[in-house]
Amino acid sequence: MPHYNAYDSFKTKKSIEKKQRAKERAFGKKNETVDNFVIDSCNKYGVVIEVRYDDAYILYDGEIVLAKLRKDINLVCNQVVFPGDKVDIEMVNDTYTINHLLTRTSILSRTKKDSTRLNDGGSTKNIAANVDLAVIVVAAKEPPLHPKFIDRYLMILQNSNIPAIICLNKCDLKTAEDEKILSTYRDLGIYVIETSTYNNIGIDDLKAQLINKQAIFVGNSGVGKSSLTNAIMGDDEIRTGHVSDKSKRGRHTTTTSKYYVWDDNSSIIDTPGIRSLDVSTFNPNEIQDYFPEFENWRDKCKYNDCLHFNEPYDSCIVKQGVASGLISLDRYESYLRIMCDVLNVKDYSEIFDTIKKPEEVKKKSK
Ligand SMILES: Nc1nc2c(ncn2[C@@H]2O[C@H](COP(=O)(O)OP(=O)(O)OP(=O)(O)O)[C@@H](O)[C@H]2O)c(=O)[nH]1
Ligand SMILES: [Mg+2]
Ligand SMILES: [Zn+2]
Known part of the structure; x- marks a missing residue:
């Protein structure tokens, strides 16, 4: 019509x-x-x-x-x-x-899907420019450490061509579970630093990473981005806020991104915390490119265009790599969640179960 x-x-x-x-x-x-x-x-x-x-x-x-x-x-x-x-x-x-x-050397942007509009390819929100290094700040315990958030940020940063390191703040509260999560990223070759602004741990180490760079702190609300900025600046001018007891989520104390100079040629951009990161506008075929640990396995999958998603366990070498413990189960779960978002699939538990219980699945399929 x-x-x-x-x-x-x-x-x-x-x-x-x-x-x-x-x-x-x-x-x-x-x-x-x-x-x-x-x-x-x-x-x-x-x-x-x-x-x-x-x-x-x-x-x-x-x-x-x-x-x-x-x-x-x-x-x-x-x-x-x-x-x-x-x-x-x-x-x-x-x-x-x-x-x-x-002319910019880099621009950090994230996409935002507008749920109020149909067929919206998503809008782009620029966060900061000329960033040399991004520090993905996470916290021990409050708010809880979620690897899926790190994985999404790593995708966005790689997509913007910005190198990233991970900073676990509140290391005074660190648990064995936190250490397990961090070791996955260390194994991937990502620099992981542990800090506590309360006990002045790791601040000099962090400074050494940021010297002569325009860096940015990104991460959930309440992880301590502004506290770290204060620690590096050597004062406490920036407002920081307590994590609310009920939801264990931050209070969104910082409301706009701001640039601070802490040394002649070194600066930090402190950003407001975000709750979730949308990567659903990425191309489904390209998601695996952001998981370099799949690289040695993915070429051996039975189907050239294997997405390591709905394909049968027996045909997918990546799934077998996960089942044998050589690819991190957490990272693969992240991958499945992202694929679900991108492909608009509600649930990945059936796929995930085939990895967790490969022997049973194999028996069934015989
Ligand atoms: N236990 C512990 N708490 C910390 C540490 N660093 C910061 N905090 C506390 O964590 C809470 C949140 O800190 P902020 O610096 O405001 O966090 P933020 O990431 O800037 O939060 P938004 O601005 O909302 O994004 C505050 O109550 C801080 O006192 C730390 O090393 N250890
Ligand atoms: Mg803040
Ligand atoms: Zn596969």
Whole structure:
């Protein structure tokens, strides 16, 4: 029916435009809307500290100034610049104006599926720019350590080409179970550091990792990102909050991402905690690329296009690798959960059971 077709094409056009804009924001590409806005260099630049809706705080010449976007750019500030961005600013009629954005070395973004709209490919939310290193902060005990959160963050960071390390904060509360989870990541070659801001453990170690870098702290609310930032800054200016007793979830104390300089050439971006990470817009065939430990097994699966998901146990060498304990069961469970999200499948327990009880399954299938 023409009416619906017209509506659909309107929606498609809108969504293409939206995606195009998100892409341009993410990669800082020059385009018609923001002609001449992205430049490769300038004499003196400022660094974006914090972005509000329509203006941003910029560290410029040793001072913090508030600046607005160049007038001809028809977008609001928080769609265009992000903490860590380098900008060329100029005083125009008593107001600092962001004239140009310097080409980014990286942009950390996450996708967000909009559940209120059908067929929405998801929107992209940029978090910070020019990040050299991301620290995935997790906590012992409060809130509980969930490997699935780490796995999703590792995917997003790899996708943004940003190296990552893991920091287990509150190591004063660490349990044997936490250690088991962390050892999986150590085995994958990821640097894991343990800290306690209460007992001043591991802070110097963490500083050594962050020196001469623009780093970012990401993770759930209440893990101690702001406490760690305070510990590194050597003061306690940033507000921190207690994990609520009832839900054991943080209270979302930090509400906007903010850039802090702690050494001549070293900075940290402290971010607000998030509850969950959506990776459902990833391509299902590519999810396994984010699980490097599958690599030596996946080529031997019976089917070339094996997703190590619904395929029978006997044909899937990755599943057999998990069953034999050579691939971490936790990581495989994460993989299944992510595949369920991507493929819109409700439950993975049947698939998971075939791994946990391979012998029984084999007997049954005989
Ligand atoms: N036991 C223990 N508690 C800590 C440690 N570091 C921080 N905390 C506590 O953990 C709680 C949360 O700390 P925050 O620094 O606000 O956590 P956050 O990750 O910044 O939280 P959001 O801003 O909500 O994302 C506070 O009550 C801190 O006092 C630690 O090393 N050990
Ligand atoms: Mg905080
Ligand atoms: Zn397979």
